[in-house]
Amino acid sequence: MKGNSLPMKGREFLRKKRTPMQLEQILQYSFSGLSTGAIYALIGIGFSIIFNATGIINFAQGEFVMLGGMLTLFFLELLQLPLWAAVPCAVAVSALAGILFERLAIRPLRQPTPINLVIITIAGSILIRGLAMLLWGKDTHAIPPFSGDEPISIAGATILPQHIWILAITVLIIAVNKFFFYHTISGKAMRACSYNRRAASLVGIDVRRMVLLSFIISSVLGSLAGIIVAPLTMTAYDVGIMLGLKGFCAAIIGGMSSGMATVVGGLILGVLESLGAGLISSGYKDAIAFIILLLILFIRPQGLFGKAESERV
Amino acid sequence: MLEVSGITRIFGGVTALDDVSFTIGQGSVTGVIGPNGAGKTTLFNIITGIYNRTSGSVKLGGKDITGLPPERLARLGMVRTFQNIELFGAMTVLENVMVGLHTKSSSGLLACSLMMPWSIAEERRIREAAMHWLEFTGITGLADDTAGNLSFGKGRLLEIARALAVEPRIILMDEPAAGLNSQETLGLAQLIGKIRGMGITVVLVEHDMELVMDVCDRIVVLNLGKKLAEGTPREIQENAEVIAAYLGDG
Amino acid sequence: MRRELLKFLFFAVLILAAPLVFSGGYLMNVLVFVGINTMLAVALNLLLGYAGQISLGHAGFFGIGAYLSGILTATYGWNAWLAMPLAALVVGTLAGLIGFPILKLKGHYLAMATLGLGIIIYIVFNETVDLTGGPSGLSGIPNLSIGSLVFDNDFKNYYLIWTFGLAVVLFCVNLAGSRVGRALRAVNDSEVAARVMGVNARILKVQVFALSAVISSLAGSLYAHTMTFVSPASFGFNFSVELLTMVVIGGLGSVYGSFLGAALLTLLPELLRGAQDYDIIIYGGLLMSMVMFMPGGLVRGLPELFRRVARRREGAGNA
Numbered sequence: 001m002k003g004n005s006l007p008m009k010g011r012e013f014l015r016k017k018r019t020p021m022q023l024e025q026i027l028q029y030s031f032s033g034l035s036t037g038a039i040y041a042l043i044g045i046g047f048s049i050i051f052n053a054t055g056i057i058n059f060a061q062g063e064f065v066m067l068g069g070m071l072t073l074f075f076l077e078l079l080q081l082p083l084w085a086a087v088p089c090a091v092a093v094s095a096l097a098g099i100l101f102e103r104l105a106i107r108p109l110r111q112p113t114p115i116n117l118v119i120i121t122i123a124g125s126i127l128i129r130g131l132a133m134l135l136w137g138k139d140t141h142a143i144p145p146f147s148g149d150e151p152i153s154i155a156g157a158t159i160l161p162q163h164i165w166i167l168a169i170t171v172l173i174i175a176v177n178k179f180f181f182y183h184t185i186s187g188k189a190m191r192a193c194s195y196n197r198r199a200a201s202l203v204g205i206d207v208r209r210m211v212l213l214s215f216i217i218s219s220v221l222g223s224l225a226g227i228i229v230a231p232l233t234m235t236a237y238d239v240g241i242m243l244g245l246k247g248f249c250a251a252i253i254g255g256m257s258s259g260m261a262t263v264v265g266g267l268i269l270g271v272l273e274s275l276g277a278g279l280i281s282s283g284y285k286d287a288i289a290f291i292i293l294l295l296i297l298f299i300r301p302q303g304l305f306g307k308a309e310s311e312r313v
Numbered sequence: 314m315l316e317v318s319g320i321t322r323i324f325g326g327v328t329a330l331d332d333v334s335f336t337i338g339q340g341s342v343t344g345v346i347g348p349n350g351a352g353k354t355t356l357f358n359i360i361t362g363i364y365n366r367t368s369g370s371v372k373l374g375g376k377d378i379t380g381l382p383p384e385r386l387a388r389l390g391m392v393r394t395f396q397n398i399e400l401f402g403a404m405t406v407l408e409n410v411m412v413g414l415h416t417k418s419s420s421g422l423l424a425c426s427l428m429m430p431w432s433i434a435e436e437r438r439i440r441e442a443a444m445h446w447l448e449f450t451g452i453t454g455l456a457d458d459t460a461g462n463l464s465f466g467k468g469r470l471l472e473i474a475r476a477l478a479v480e481p482r483i484i485l486m487d488e489p490a491a492g493l494n495s496q497e498t499l500g501l502a503q504l505i506g507k508i509r510g511m512g513i514t515v516v517l518v519e520h521d522m523e524l525v526m527d528v529c530d531r532i533v534v535l536n537l538g539k540k541l542a543e544g545t546p547r548e549i550q551e552n553a554e555v556i557a558a559y560l561g562d563g
Numbered sequence: 564m565r566r567e568l569l570k571f572l573f574f575a576v577l578i579l580a581a582p583l584v585f586s587g588g589y590l591m592n593v594l595v596f597v598g599i600n601t602m603l604a605v606a607l608n609l610l611l612g613y614a615g616q617i618s619l620g621h622a623g624f625f626g627i628g629a630y631l632s633g634i635l636t637a638t639y640g641w642n643a644w645l646a647m648p649l650a651a652l653v654v655g656t657l658a659g660l661i662g663f664p665i666l667k668l669k670g671h672y673l674a675m676a677t678l679g680l681g682i683i684i685y686i687v688f689n690e691t692v693d694l695t696g697g698p699s700g701l702s703g704i705p706n707l708s709i710g711s712l713v714f715d716n717d718f719k720n721y722y723l724i725w726t727f728g729l730a731v732v733l734f735c736v737n738l739a740g741s742r743v744g745r746a747l748r749a750v751n752d753s754e755v756a757a758r759v760m761g762v763n764a765r766i767l768k769v770q771v772f773a774l775s776a777v778i779s780s781l782a783g784s785l786y787a788h789t790m791t792f793v794s795p796a797s798f799g800f801n802f803s804v805e806l807l808t809m810v811v812i813g814g815l816g817s818v819y820g821s822f823l824g825a826a827l828l829t830l831l832p833e834l835l836r837g838a839q840d841y842d843i844i845i846y847g848g849l850l851m852s853m854v855m856f857m858p859g860g861l862v863r864g865l866p867e868l869f870r871r872v873a874r875r876r877e878g879a880g881n882a
Contacts, residue, residue, distance in 0.1 A: 051671075056671070057671035057672075057674070057675065059674075105851060105855075108855060109854070109855065110855070110858065111858050114669070114670030114671055115611070115615065115617055115670070115815075116854050116858065117671070118617055118670070118671060118674045119807065119811055119850060119854050120850075120851060120854050120855070122619075122804060122807070122850070123847050123848075123850035123851035123854065124847070124851065125847075126804065126843060126844075126846055126847030126850065127844060127847035127848060127851065129843065129847075130841075130843040130844035130846075130847055131844065133843065134841075134844065241800065245675075245678070245679070245682070248675060249679075252675075281690070283686070283689065283690040284686060284690060286682070286686055287682075287683050287686045287687075290679035290680075290682050290683045290686075291683065293675070293676070293679045294665075294676055294679050294680065294683075297664075297665075297668055297672060297675075297676050298664040298665070298667075301668070301672065361759065363755065382758065383755070383758040383759045384758045384759075384761050384762060384763045384764070386759075387758075387759060387760060387761030388761055392759060392760070393759055395755075395756070399753045399755060399756035399759075400752070400753070400756070401748065401749045401752035401753060401756065401757070402752050402753075403748065403751075403752055404745070404748055404749070404752065408745055408748075411742075411745055412745050412746060412749045412757065412760050412762070413760050415742065415745075415746055415760050415761045415762050416760070416761035418742050420741065420742055420743070421743070422738065422743050422770055422771075422774065425737060425738055425741035425742060425743045425744070426734045426735070426737045426738040426741070426743075427734070427737070428737050432741065432742070435742070436741065436742065439742065475760065476759075476760075478760075479760060479761060
């Protein structure tokens, strides 16, 4: 029965539920919350990068997450590639999809009003989802974990190797991301665009190239998130909607920052969701993210850590 | 009529306005001038409720209006125009002015939707009044044109017609001559004269000195967020500090 | 104003006469849904096309109307004609309350917030199993009736639904051409200028949001009583997007455009019955190409297209 991790996890949970060790449970939920939170953080950073470069909230962001998982599966199963080859291929194809999306949908838009941009990115997300459904069907698929599924016990809680993979890869991505934005010319140019697009173009930065670059980076981040989470949650053509929205929620908590604030936002969301599901009700788990989303937008639209702006209009 | 006292506005550490005070008399035409970055538009935005002030107060006809939102100010008789013209671009010229009559009408959502007789009668009244203001500003012929397609000069006239439809006691114009040719500017000067003739107080921020000296009774000069001088056009023209500020600005 | 009235009369005659041509068969059933979707699209268009405020949560208001009517009549045995206005009142109050904070948001943020609201409502439908029956739905909702006249077939339902549908259309046409409609469009074009003219943009937006939700709730109640069964699947995010598609395809700010969009999107899946799995792609493609090539929607785009074709023909004739 090796290779089938879900029943084993189920048994673990059942055993834990019967013991009165609340603390252990909380620890358990926090661990799994942190790893899903890391996923939300990656997706949220993707949202923020595009938003900062263009002022667009890309409703299709979640579809790149879906593409990551589904493409990896495609390369693994149909082309029989090993994992180390399938992942870069999947990321590359997702990046290509990001480029096509920006070129075919965003750039040619004649009236880029906020409403039209919302509609066009929604339309894009439906199209990508629809194409995925046609190509790969409606079934839910599992991707094998990166390195087995023997649970590891830490302080009374058990975690799977995939959890560690997720956290490690997220840390790595965030480090690379930070390096890119602060130590490369393109990264610095993108930051300049996010402060003031007009000024950036006046000093010779090719803003349109930066917009394209932001879509590439976001689709890469999204697809990576989709790949590393797929072994835990399974993947299907329609997983992008929820993951995308939760990533957006992480970005909102972080005040649309493409740095640590959004990472913290994602982790907070992941842990709250996991605790809520475990201790309160699993049915309302998905509602938690949206209640947080609304509360933040209503009360602190600048994010949990941002400073308030004083302008009224 | 309009009493501005001690208005200060700090934007993230930069003092855009520093303790600016002046008083404007009923029925007068006052110009607010100053080099670029003097804080004129910021001052306008604070008076008309678009920005918050950091400290200070504004009174209109003795009533404290500090910090009131623009929609409240409209009902109290204060209206403004914008430097870059803010028209309702997708609507016709006539409809633009009809929106100006919003405060002069009262049919609610349900009365309008159910076509109550009084709301139909009111609609007719609104249309007639709007036509009057188009005539007043001389753009009757454009009534059915789409506002977004107007030339800058005509757009400016429409903006003024729309503002007058509110039947204000005081109208603030932010650089009304910007983007106008010399003939249009002449027409504007005449229009301002006509508006003042109706007893409406006029305040304008303006760069066109000829226009300011021509139409204004009094002038307030701002420089670097502070009030530099105040007086009649002649006094201002002879004020050494004002001349220095303008020359220093290049 | 008189022209608007004539337009409406023409539309009403067309709608009322349609069953004479299409009577019987499956098409009548589809036309009933065209009526319900028209109400929903017109309601959303008030908000999106006139006031310029997007909502991706309208399926939620539609759903609350449907469930409240369904639960009150099927579970508690209320009179349907009593449940319907009560549902509308509840939805209107809810929308009015949430409208204040939510409509402070603009553009993309508003879209996300209304989307979140819609999903929360959807989750509640699924989770409050005792009330709603959860994912498997709520059945046994009675048909509407007046005295001994029970609206239990497509023909009767057609006239029932379209009586409401035409009333909603007339209501919105009147509103659009009025002082309030003008103020809404003004807010859409330049909120700051509208406020300077004395328009209380905030209150106005909330009013329209609530009105739009009330109409959606009404459509929901009618839906519940014609279907006699409701389940959460009809009120999810996808349906909100479908409504958005109807409004955009028909044309923002055009009441009859919304009818056109609703009719097209309701009939389309029936025409594409063999290719059911493709409909999601077709929605996406339609939505995208409309925004790109016909941003004014069918009501403005089609006449433009005809004119262009006619001009080309004329040019060819002269040559």
